[in-house]
Amino acid sequence: MNIAFSKLNGFHVETQSGMELGKVSDCIIDKKTHSVTHYEVKGGHLGSRKTMLVHTSQVIKISRESVIVKDGVSFQETKKQPQKTPPLPQGILSSDS
Numbered sequence: 633m634n635i636a637f638s639k640l641n642g643f644h645v646e647t648q649s650g651m652e653l654g655k656v657s658d659c660i661i662d663k664k665t666h667s668v669t670h671y672e673v674k675g676g677h678l679g680s681r682k683t684m685l686v687h688t689s690q691v692i693k694i695s696r697e698s699v700i701v702k703d704g705v706s707f708q709e710t711k712k713q714p715q716k717t718p719p720l721p722q723g724i725l726s727s728d729s
Contacts, residue, residue, distance in 0.1 A: 635694065644698040645673045645686065647705060653684070656699060660685065671699065673707070682709050 637659060645653040658672035670685040684707040692700045 640694070640699075643694070645671070645701060646698055647701055648692060648703045651703075653686075653701070653705070653707075657683065670708075684709055 640656055640659070643656045645656060647653065654673040654675040656671050657674040659668045660670040660672065661667065662669050668688055670687050671691070673684045673686055675682075686701055686705060686707050690701045690705045690707075692702060694700075
């Protein structure tokens with residue numbers, strides 16, 4: 633069964649025993665295999681507001697509203713760096729046009 637990311641985004645992530653880890657906020661895709669390797673999970677873990685990466689091998693199932701991961705899940709904390717937008721060439725967007 634397949635699921636669109638637009639539907640998965642915002643799903644609750646919890647352990648088998650029901651501990652809330654946060655919500656799915658993004659996923660990491662391997663460019664070579666085109667497969668999802670990690671789910672990005674924001675907030676919820678023991679009151680933390682940090683972002684975590686949970687490897688797909690830790691996922692037991694994806695239900696209608698949540699992602700269930702193994703008890704004792706290991707995760708990697710991450711800090712997303714804002715992407716810099718390159719400047720536009722002169723004349724592309726100007727108030728003179």
